[in-house]
Amino acid sequence: MVQKRDTEFRSPKTLSIPWVPIVRNISEIGQDNYGRLGLSHMTIAGSVMHGFKEVEVWLQTFAPGVRTPIHRHSCEEIFVVLKGSGTLYLASNSHKNYPGSPQEFPIFTNSTFYVPVNDAHQVWNTNEQEDLQFLVIISRPPVKVFIYDDWYMPHTAAKLKYPYYWDERCYETSPIKDEL
Numbered sequence: 313m314v315q316k317r318d319t320e321f322r323s324p325k326t327l328s329i330p331w332v333p334i335v336r337n338i339s340e341i342g343q344d345n346y347g348r349l350g351l352s353h354m355t356i357a358g359s360v361m362h363g364f365k366e367v368e369v370w371l372q373t374f375a376p377g378v379r380t381p382i383h384r385h386s387c388e389e390i391f392v393v394l395k396g397s398g399t400l401y402l403a404s405n406s407h408k409n410y411p412g413s414p415q416e417f418p419i420f421t422n423s424t425f426y427v428p429v430n431d432a433h434q435v436w437n438t439n440e441q442e443d444l445q446f447l448v449i450i451s452r453p454p455v456k457v458f459i460y461d462d463w464y465m466p467h468t469a470a471k472l473k474y475p476y477y478w479d480e481r482c483y484e485t486s487p488i489k490d491e492l
């Protein structure tokens with residue numbers, strides 16, 4: 313049978329992901345640091361793991377001091393902070409030769425924030441006492457990530473990681489606290 317285009321109506325049956333139960337208990341979903349110290353990642357809904365095509369949903373916990381690298385990606389990304397507090401660094405004028413000096417946004421329990429497509433950013437648990445836990449929803453998986461050493465690194469020098477899967481056991485030989 314000819315596949316219908318995405319823009320056309322599809323029946324609920326076509327949309328279902330047959331190997332994922334409709335209802336799951338997140339306390340039974342595996343989480344791990346996948347080789348990244350101070351971090352816990354759970355793929356609630358994944359493209360590779362579950363076959364979702366348009367979005368991924370992650371639950372992540374960062375210990376005090378843990379941060380993502382400075383990075384950007386060509387997907388939409390929405391965060392919902394469940395616990396803790398920290399700082400979002402966002403270079404909103406990233407569309408020059410390099411990200412440039414970021415703006416700082418305090419994030420806190422029950423805050424929600426989004427990262428505009430291709431804006432370089434870094435999420436940092438700057439709270440020295442508490443874990444920072446959030447849900448992350450991203451579009452267009454799997455993620456294509458560009459990683460920067462600093463805010464003034466030219467876009468052309470950023471390190472591309474594609475596809476980027478959190479679930480990969482990366483950095484097994486030398487865990488890097490600062491990596492995604």
Ligand SMILES: *[C@@H]1O[C@H](CO)[C@@H](O)[C@H](O)[C@H]1NC(C)=O
Nearest residue numbers: 393394395396420421422423
């Ligand atoms: C977060 O929001 C929920 C729902 O409104 C509320 O019950 C809870 O007290 C809030 N937590 C904090 C720390 O504000």
